[in-house]
Amino acid sequence: MSLRRIFLLPASLVTIGLFLVPMTIVLAYSLMTRGPYGGQGLPLTLENYQRFFDPLYGEILLRSFWIAGETTILCLILGFPLAWYITRSGPRRDLLLQLVMLPFWTSFLVRTYAWVFLLRDTGLFNTILMATGIISQPLPLLYNHGAVLLGLVYTSLPLAILPIYSTLERLDYSMVEAAADLGAKPITTLFKVILPIATPGLRAAAFLVFVPSLGTYLTSDLLGGGSTILIGNLVQNQFTTARDWPFGAAASLILMAIVLVGLWAVTRNGEDVL
Amino acid sequence: MRRRNFFMALSGLAGCTSQTKPRLNVINYSDYIAKETVPAFEREFNVQVRYSAVIEGSEETIAKTMSGNSGWDVVFPENRLVSPMREMSLLTPLDHKKLPNLTNLAPRFQTPAWDKSLEWSLPYLWSNCGILCPSKLAINSWQDLWSQTYKGKVTMLDEPSEVFAACLKVLGYSINSNSAEELRKAQKLAIDQKKILRAYLNTEVRDQVASGDVTAAQLWQGSAQLTIDQAPHLHFVHPKEGYSLYCDCVAILAESRRKDLAHEFLNFLYRPQVAAANSKASRASSPCSEDNEQVLAKGEWFQTSSAPTQRLRDRLWTEVKST
Amino acid sequence: MRPTLLGLYATLIYVFLHLPLVVLAIFSFNSSKLTHWQGASLIWYQTALTDPALLEATANSLIIATFSTILATIIGTLAAYALWKQKARWITASLSVSLVTPEIVTAISLLALFQIIFRTLSLQLGMHTVVLAHLSFCLVYVVMVILARLRTMDNTFEEAAQDLGATPFEAFWHITLPMLKPGIIAAALLAFTTSLDDYVITSLVAGVDSETLPMIIYGMARRGVNPAVNAISTIIVVGLGVLIVISQRLEQRT
Numbered sequence: 056m057s058l059r060r061i062f063l064l065p066a067s068l069v070t071i072g073l074f075l076v077p078m079t080i081v082l083a084y085s086l087m088t089r090g091p092y093g094g095q096g097l098p099l100t101l102e103n104y105q106r107f108f109d110p111l112y113g114e115i116l117l118r119s120f121w122i123a124g125e126t127t128i129l130c131l132i133l134g135f136p137l138a139w140y141i142t143r144s145g146p147r148r149d150l151l152l153q154l155v156m157l158p159f160w161t162s163f164l165v166r167t168y169a170w171v172f173l174l175r176d177t178g179l180f181n182t183i184l185m186a187t188g189i190i191s192q193p194l195p196l197l198y199n200h201g202a203v204l205l206g207l208v209y210t211s212l213p214l215a216i217l218p219i220y221s222t223l224e225r226l227d228y229s230m231v232e233a234a235a236d237l238g239a240k241p242i243t244t245l246f247k248v249i250l251p252i253a254t255p256g257l258r259a260a261a262f263l264v265f266v267p268s269l270g271t272y273l274t275s276d277l278l279g280g281g282s283t284i285l286i287g288n289l290v291q292n293q294f295t296t297a298r299d300w301p302f303g304a305a306a307s308l309i310l311m312a313i314v315l316v317g318l319w320a321v322t323r324n325g326e327d328v329l
Numbered sequence: 330m331r332r333r334n335f336f337m338a339l340s341g342l343a344g345c346t347s348q349t350k351p352r353l354n355v356i357n358y359s360d361y362i363a364k365e366t367v368p369a370f371e372r373e374f375n376v377q378v379r380y381s382a383v384i385e386g387s388e389e390t391i392a393k394t395m396s397g398n399s400g401w402d403v404v405f406p407e408n409r410l411v412s413p414m415r416e417m418s419l420l421t422p423l424d425h426k427k428l429p430n431l432t433n434l435a436p437r438f439q440t441p442a443w444d445k446s447l448e449w450s451l452p453y454l455w456s457n458c459g460i461l462c463p464s465k466l467a468i469n470s471w472q473d474l475w476s477q478t479y480k481g482k483v484t485m486l487d488e489p490s491e492v493f494a495a496c497l498k499v500l501g502y503s504i505n506s507n508s509a510e511e512l513r514k515a516q517k518l519a520i521d522q523k524k525i526l527r528a529y530l531n532t533e534v535r536d537q538v539a540s541g542d543v544t545a546a547q548l549w550q551g552s553a554q555l556t557i558d559q560a561p562h563l564h565f566v567h568p569k570e571g572y573s574l575y576c577d578c579v580a581i582l583a584e585s586r587r588k589d590l591a592h593e594f595l596n597f598l599y600r601p602q603v604a605a606a607n608s609k610a611s612r613a614s615s616p617c618s619e620d621n622e623q624v625l626a627k628g629e630w631f632q633t634s635s636a637p638t639q640r641l642r643d644r645l646w647t648e649v650k651s652t
Numbered sequence: 653m654r655p656t657l658l659g660l661y662a663t664l665i666y667v668f669l670h671l672p673l674v675v676l677a678i679f680s681f682n683s684s685k686l687t688h689w690q691g692a693s694l695i696w697y698q699t700a701l702t703d704p705a706l707l708e709a710t711a712n713s714l715i716i717a718t719f720s721t722i723l724a725t726i727i728g729t730l731a732a733y734a735l736w737k738q739k740a741r742w743i744t745a746s747l748s749v750s751l752v753t754p755e756i757v758t759a760i761s762l763l764a765l766f767q768i769i770f771r772t773l774s775l776q777l778g779m780h781t782v783v784l785a786h787l788s789f790c791l792v793y794v795v796m797v798i799l800a801r802l803r804t805m806d807n808t809f810e811e812a813a814q815d816l817g818a819t820p821f822e823a824f825w826h827i828t829l830p831m832l833k834p835g836i837i838a839a840a841l842l843a844f845t846t847s848l849d850d851y852v853i854t855s856l857v858a859g860v861d862s863e864t865l866p867m868i869i870y871g872m873a874r875r876g877v878n879p880a881v882n883a884i885s886t887i888i889v890v891g892l893g894v895l896i897v898i899s900q901r902l903e904q905r906t
Contacts, residue, residue, distance in 0.1 A: 270754025
């Protein structure tokens, strides 16, 4: 149908021009050599990829996966009960859902900055703890792994709750009641009835939290104090201070490849993300 | 109805952006110019200047302008970045005929090591790196920043060149060392320091030192002095092992479409009262005056590293951060 | 017992989600920079609202978000409709991949693109580059939302209209599009807020005259705690909150 083709044309142009072509350019850069002071040029080489296969970068990659994993698991564990609660709250559902999403709609930077404000030695938490005499020295709450994790969980939690909620919403509660009638304990009902239905939502939530957390660098910048380096920091560094675009391009593509392989493994039964 | 309003809004926007006065785009560090300098220039030459004070680290200058189409006219690269920028064809050669005020430069800055004929850049403000801490503490060397007494309360700059400079000085080497052996020893020191280090922070550490969150911070003298103005119980230490000197220069980008106006701006910066005002506002030293001779004596200027050395340093820094 | 325990848990989570923003807001009215309350004052709001750089950045953010949203919504709705009628694997695959691409990678790919094109054409980075960059990620979200909505819809209405003699375009315009309205509003809202909030991509492709609000906030945040940031943040949160509530009311009325 030619109407369909016309409708698809602008999006096709955008996809080609603003996604496929830039990605090809990145691929091309990853195969080039860095100029003496920055920039890139021939000869073509695989050196940038080879350079990545080094324990140092492997360690950085692993650390990034680890923190993204921790964030995801925490978001799932914290988010699931809340999603369940909202599903079961009857007429207040919409309001409760909106209250969850409201922080998420506001600026990501603002939300991260809020935690800097709270966690500093002279921030709110320490001020209160010291004023009430619980501690005599301020606790170093900022600039460590915990602070970064907290920031990541805080910004990702609403995003996890939403898909879990939308699958739980379709749960027929009478099945839970039936299970109870048949003598099942709440724990059993949870694992045998509720979780299997919630699994697509949990998977979607895991996906929505894991991927952005993997590429994060702002949160670790503001809350981590620059002491650790994640893959997001590494890539960003290559394109700003280190001026090594070819290596940065190679690192980016390797990261993307890993994510895509993981995605393919997870959606093996052929569902499209879109 | 709605469509008409949209088009009217568009034309209104277009009207806003059309210029009547010529415009100059300048990008610089934060807190690095006197408040009056830019407005005075705008008034006298009847132009508009977009002055953006957003750069935090020195490398950002190159990163932002590397593409060759960033839109900036005047930039302030650090002295050791002038060579790389020139090699990458990012700078315009300066026409000294348009810069009569250069005679106001102090003799020792008229042929600086990084740009002997001042062909590509002019020294703007120079300063050094040291330690900001409360006056009552007995800190007077870099070595003190490794002391267990200040565990968890020490910060260093998030700049590989400065951190390694401090480490190299503790070991007695030059800050511009390109010996792999010396650099690795410096790296080991940096990794050792991480056990007592709070974080790697740049200017954001200032109010943390003022409030006591941080006891001692490696910081640039200009920034430190600004903090001391607000918090007089602090003072700035010139470490006794020696320290790094740097000079922020002003240059005109090759991509600039307003080179004449840019030259006027540069010339304006070298009027004695303007230079003095800039120096006072930023608390860094002006190359137009002969002051602070003793600071120069114990310091060492940063030099441009060769490409292999730069790569080694990058790698060592990534390793430090990754530990 | 279980409901109350769960209720307590839910309350804790809600407090966790909202506390930082509430604290930020409260201290935006503090007359001093420190965390000790020293009297209410609007001084930080005054500082924020009279700062020319800030005002310009806000205007830029809004202009960019508006243009990106309009373009993305139009292009995306049309595309989603076309994809609903018949799949085009290469487009959905590309859009899916761009969804999983880390933001920094998207940012550098666009910077590389603009660098090459603009250098040959002697153009400079500016508002237009930011709008294009935002279009690329807003489009994905719009297509996602509208396509999801279309998939829950019944296409027999369109078939009926065409049986009665309507052209395909008329069927789309008079039948499907009105039914899609809530979805379009939701998609536009998503695109708008995402565009307003973006920092990573914008910071790399912005030019001289296109500093946006997130860029300014980040710059201020990196220089230390500054209650003016609190003030701006509160304004943003309240502003967006009001926007959301209004759009929800609109959606409920349609």
